[in-house]
Amino acid sequence: MSEKNLTIIATKGTLDWAYPPFILSSTAAALGYNVTMFFTFYGLQLLKKDLSLSVSPLGNPGMPMPMGMDKWFPVLGTAIPGMQAMMTGMMKNTIKSKGVASVAELRNLCLEADVKMIGCQMTIDLFDFKHEDLIDEIDLGGAATYFEHAGESDVNLFI
Amino acid sequence: MSDFNQELDARGLNCPLPILRAKKTLNAMSAGDVLKIIATDPGSVKDFEAFATQTGNELMGSSEDDGEFHFLLKKGG
Numbered sequence: 182m183s184e185k186n187l188t189i190i191a192t193k194g195t196l197d198w199a200y201p202p203f204i205l206s207s208t209a210a211a212l213g214y215n216v217t218m219f220f221t222f223y224g225l226q227l228l229k230k231d232l233s234l235s236v237s238p239l240g241n242p243g244m245p246m247p248m249g250m251d252k253w254f255p256v257l258g259t260a261i262p263g264m265q266a267m268m269t270g271m272m273k274n275t276i277k278s279k280g281v282a283s284v285a286e287l288r289n290l291c292l293e294a295d296v297k298m299i300g301c302q303m304t305i306d307l308f309d310f311k312h313e314d315l316i317d318e319i320d321l322g323g324a325a326t327y328f329e330h331a332g333e334s335d336v337n338l339f340i
Numbered sequence: 341m342s343d344f345n346q347e348l349d350a351r352g353l354n355c356p357l358p359i360l361r362a363k364k365t366l367n368a369m370s371a372g373d374v375l376k377i378i379a380t381d382p383g384s385v386k387d388f389e390a391f392a393t394q395t396g397n398e399l400m401g402s403s404e405d406d407g408e409f410h411f412l413l414k415k416g417g
Contacts, residue, residue: 208356208359280352282357
C-alpha cells in the first residue's frame with residue numbers, strides 16, 4: 182500500500198475539542214498514514230506536560246447536561262462560579278465510564294505511533310508559554326514549516 | 341469461528357481504542373497469523389471493515405453474539 186500523509190492544525194484548547202485531533206491522528210497512524218500535527222493558538226494547550234483542560238457549558242447550547250439542564254437551566258446560570266469546574270468533572274467521569282480514552286492517553290498513543298507534533302513558535306511568544314511546560318517530543322515551527330508538510334499531504338484538516 | 345493465534349479483549353473500549361489496540365497487537369504478530377478481537381463498541385463493526393481495507397490485513401470474519409462483536413483479522417504480508 183502506498184503511504185499517505187495527513188496534517189492537522191489543532192487550534193482549540195478545551196477538553197472536548199482536544200479529542201478530534203488526537204483521535205484522528207492516532208487512527209490515521211494506525212492505518213499507515215504519516216501524520217503531522219500543528220498546534221497553534223489555544224491548541225498549544227494540548228502540548229502542555231500538565232494537561233488541565235476544561236469544558237464550559239457557557240455559550241454552548243449543544244452541550245448535553247445532566248437532568249436535562251440544557252433544556253431548562255437559564256443560560257446566565259452557566260456563568261456561575263464553579264460551573265465550569267463542575268461540568269468538567271462530570272464530563273471526565275462520563276468519558277471514563279463510557280470507555281473513551283483520556284486526552285493524555287490518546288496523545289501518548291500518537292507519540293508512540295510517531296505522529297510528528299509541531300508547536301507554533303509565534304503562539305509561544307504571544308502567550309508567553311514556557312518551553313519547559315510543553316512536552317519534549319515536539320518541534321517548533323511556523324506557517325512555512327506547516328506547509329512543508331501540508332504541500333505533500335493527501336489530507337489536511339483544520340480543527 | 342475458525343482458529344486464531346492470538347486474542348484481544350477490547351470490551352468496554354470506545355473509538356478509536358479497539359482499532360489502536362488491534363493495530364498494536366498485529367504489529368507483534370507474523371504475516372498470516374490470525375487475531376481474534378472481542379469488542380462491545382457497535383461502531384467497531386464498520387471500523388474494522390475500513391481498517392482491513394486500508395491496511396491490507398484481511399477481515400476473515402465478523403459476527404455479533406449477545407451484544408459482543410467478534411472479529412477475525414489475518415495479518416497481511
